[in-house]
Amino acid sequence: MKNRREESGADLETLFPIHCLKKEEAPGQEDDPWAPEEWERRWIQNAQKGDPESFERIVIAYQQKIFNLAFRLLGDKEEAEDLTQEVFLNVYKHLSSFRGDAQFSTWIYQVALNHCRNRFKYLKRRFYQSTESLDDPLQGGEGDLERELPDEADVPEEALHRRQVQRLVQRAVQRLRPDYREIIVLRDIQELSYQEISEVLGLPEGTIKSRLHRARWELKELLAELGIFRSG
Amino acid sequence: MEPKAGKTVCQEVRERFLELLDGNLAGEDRQMLEAHLSGCPGCAHHWESYRATVKALGSLEQLEVPECVLEGIRTRMQRASALRRILGWLRIHPWRIPVPAMAALGVLLFMGGLGQWKPWESKQQGGSQIASLQEPGITIQPHQLQQTASPYAMENLLSPVRALDPDLDWPLRGKVMVQDEMVLDLTGSEEVFQRIEAILRESRGRMFLMGIRHKDSGQVVRSRILLEIPMEGYAGVIQQIESIAPVQRIFLERDALPPRPDRLRITVVATDLGLSQEALSPLKSVRAD
Numbered sequence: 377m378k379n380r381r382e383e384s385g386a387d388l389e390t391l392f393p394i395h396c397l398k399k400e401e402a403p404g405q406e407d408d409p410w411a412p413e414e415w416e417r418r419w420i421q422n423a424q425k426g427d428p429e430s431f432e433r434i435v436i437a438y439q440q441k442i443f444n445l446a447f448r449l450l451g452d453k454e455e456a457e458d459l460t461q462e463v464f465l466n467v468y469k470h471l472s473s474f475r476g477d478a479q480f481s482t483w484i485y486q487v488a489l490n491h492c493r494n495r496f497k498y499l500k501r502r503f504y505q506s507t508e509s510l511d512d513p514l515q516g517g518e519g520d521l522e523r524e525l526p527d528e529a530d531v532p533e534e535a536l537h538r539r540q541v542q543r544l545v546q547r548a549v550q551r552l553r554p555d556y557r558e559i560i561v562l563r564d565i566q567e568l569s570y571q572e573i574s575e576v577l578g579l580p581e582g583t584i585k586s587r588l589h590r591a592r593w594e595l596k597e598l599l600a601e602l603g604i605f606r607s608g
Numbered sequence: 609m610e611p612k613a614g615k616t617v618c619q620e621v622r623e624r625f626l627e628l629l630d631g632n633l634a635g636e637d638r639q640m641l642e643a644h645l646s647g648c649p650g651c652a653h654h655w656e657s658y659r660a661t662v663k664a665l666g667s668l669e670q671l672e673v674p675e676c677v678l679e680g681i682r683t684r685m686q687r688a689s690a691l692r693r694i695l696g697w698l699r700i701h702p703w704r705i706p707v708p709a710m711a712a713l714g715v716l717l718f719m720g721g722l723g724q725w726k727p728w729e730s731k732q733q734g735g736s737q738i739a740s741l742q743e744p745g746i747t748i749q750p751h752q753l754q755q756t757a758s759p760y761a762m763e764n765l766l767s768p769v770r771a772l773d774p775d776l777d778w779p780l781r782g783k784v785m786v787q788d789e790m791v792l793d794l795t796g797s798e799e800v801f802q803r804i805e806a807i808l809r810e811s812r813g814r815m816f817l818m819g820i821r822h823k824d825s826g827q828v829v830r831s832r833i834l835l836e837i838p839m840e841g842y843a844g845v846i847q848q849i850e851s852i853a854p855v856q857r858i859f860l861e862r863d864a865l866p867p868r869p870d871r872l873r874i875t876v877v878a879t880d881l882g883l884s885q886e887a888l889s890p891l892k893s894v895r896a897d
Contacts, residue, residue: 428685435681443673453671460673461680468685538667545664564665589626596654596661604664605657 420480424471431471435464438481441566442488448561449492450499451550459495463488478575485568485576489558496554541604548598556591563588617644621651625658803852811845 416437422430442463447456466487474483549557549565562568562576563584570581577584599605621644627633628641645652 435678439673439677443677444670447671457674457677460677461684464681465684465688469688541664542668545668560665564662565668585626592658592661596657599661600657605660
């Protein structure tokens, strides 16, 4: 069956009865119009033509990842909110320069990482001037997670313990040097593949692995210092 | 296991924790490493802590993105677009702006006024785009629907009639067609709309109504309704809507886009204007004013 989208032109808004686009009638795996990559490609193309709704779909698809990346790297929810907005605005402004040579996800991660690095430097300067350090435990000792969980009176002990461990882990991640923190967040929290990390950071996989190992080792020692593990 | 020059066996073993955890060690290498770990309490302890560290990182909760983030992105995008348009125009016609106007523009930009500029709202307030939805025997006035506006929804709704698929069973008399998901049969009942409106209000959903007029006759030829339902509790809302308006057919959006993960947007097209296909055909080049 001929696809009606081709007949009517890509720019036209047309409603299709579902029988025109049944999955089993799709012309093969590579051109599968239902594949998420295909949707993403279409969103990007439409957004590049200036369609704000397609751009919004891109935002929705990636905002969780970018927000959590920023939160884990900066350790502050409000900063992460602001940075997420900044990242997507930047992506919006420069979307026309995205040519599809790399994966879109790689590109957006690179943009986000650059923003995080700049913001971290700025925050470090600011905290340094106010005699605090980003390397210190964050904001009142428990960082932003504590503000997330205000009332713990009715929380079961096990859940409380889990939260406590999560806070300490987040605190320890904050105390890593920036390149270690980045690789830990990308691999062990965001669960990107080595290849994806290699593309995002522009480093060979061997370098990624050795840096990740050193970062994990240092984090392990920090967690031991914080009393999560016995020191070795 | 033979250590490399200058390294102890323990150092050698500990450097291979990453490979061991990734499951990339096989055969003899793996056996030797495991044998060492079972006989060396120091390395075994480090191995357990290493594994526990990675596990703890993997169990960190993903934070939900606050709604204000998306709102902030929309606002900043609008501001950027407006600014870009003005700067683009200024690049082409710099001599057309008198100095006082330039100063006023500067002040406006400085105060972030462009971010508040919402042309779709002024259109809506003008009233020319909002039409009554007429069905035989009933008239649903716009004020009966909760009218709010989002820029993208409004843009979408204002799309020209030419976009209609000529092969589609059009006009869909008395039907409400739900984009992406389903068509509900709401034939001739004002009460149905009121009940849907009530359901939406309760579920913090939103409803938009937009009419498009025939350029010659001025008659409303098409009304589009857009329902926006929060994903949280979506199934229940749909169930409620279905209980008053049974699902009839399933339709898809032009690009077969998946539903938004946070809010499922449903576009509803309702029409009942008694115009034939022939009468509609000139409308294919008409844009809503």
